[in-house]
Amino acid sequence: MKVSSNREGASYLVWTLAVQLVLYGSGAYATDGTKNCKLFSMSELEQKALSRLEPLANKSFTGQSKNGDDSYTYVFQLCGDADGVPGAGVIQKGGKEAKTKIIGKYNATQAIGGSDWVMLIYRNGEAYDQHCSGEMRKAIIMISCDRTKTADDLQVVLEDRDKEHDCFYLFELDSSLVCPAIESQLSAGSIILIIGICLLAVYLIGGFLYQRLIVGAKGMEQFPNYAFWVEFGNLTADGCDFVCRSRNRDEAPAYRGVTAEPLEEEQDERDDHLLPM
Structure with a gap:
């Protein structure tokens, strides 16, 4: 019986490890951050969208807002305790009561990704006292790609609480850390051209070393x-002359010049028939 139970335990362990490996390979497990x-x-x-925010892990972002005479400070941390508050992804500090409120928790996360943005939603915050039918608070952080910024401050956009249900806090964060990689495509x-330049460099360097070290050449x-x-250069000029010029050099000119024979002799020959017989 003990041998059978040990075999069953070993089989269960093997199947558990196999399932974990499959889930890890398919992206069902979160990364370290x-x-x-x-x-x-x-x-x-959602797992892929969340993994794109990995560079922002363990970083805190702070934003300020005012509502009348009250000023509030918001602290956001990705998958970590914001301002050290256990379980809080976004907190609110300040106001008349000077009390810290949990806007959203990272153990109730939703991630939606686009081409150059990720929308992170933290739910299950502290319940409203008089607004939104007493439902739990919710934080929506819109994280957008901006290649000019490494990690900017948190921007507080609005608190939508003037309705009975589905109220939320909206924040914006611009960072180059969530930008997609730029794929370089060469024509x-x-x-x-690159291959030609590389071959030319090999030809020049290799030929120079050969001429200097093996042949013993000097100077140019x-x-x-x-x-x-x-x-x-001469060969190029000859080739251009042969290809581009249409006139045949050996062809006799259309008009001949004056012959080298004296005109007087030609005149005498033409006058011979005029002499009396």
Whole structure:
């Protein structure tokens, strides 16, 4: 019986490890910086959206707002205790009561991702006293890509509490840490140009070393194929002349010049038939 129970325990352990590996590979487990966040839906899309915020983990962001004579300070931390308050993702401090209130908790998280933004929602905050039918507070943090900012201060947009249900606090945060990577795509012409430059560099460096170390050349003769490149200009000119010029050099000119024979002799020959017989 003990052997059977041990086998069952070992089998259960193996299956547990296998399931954990599968879930980890599919993205169902959070990364180290976001592992404290508990998603409502352990979907792969939400997990990917949350993992994009990994660079913001263990960082605190502060924002200020005013409501009449009251001023409030908000502290946000990704998957961590905001301002040291256990379980709080966003807190509110200040006001007449000078009391710290939990706006949202990171153990009730929802993450929605776009092309260059992630919307993080913390639910299950402290209940309203007189607004929103006494429902729990909720914080919505809109984290957008801005390549000019590493991690900006938290911007307090509004507190929507003038309705009976689904009230929320809205915050904005701009950071380059959530920007997608820029994929560099080289055209075929660029690739050919790069390959050509690399081959030319190998030719010049390798030929120079060969001429200097093996052949023992000095001065300009260290340049590979020096004699050929010296004549290259003449060869190019001859080739251009051969291809581009349409006139045949060996063709006789259309108009001949005056012959070298004296005119007087030609005149005498033309007058011979006039002499009397």
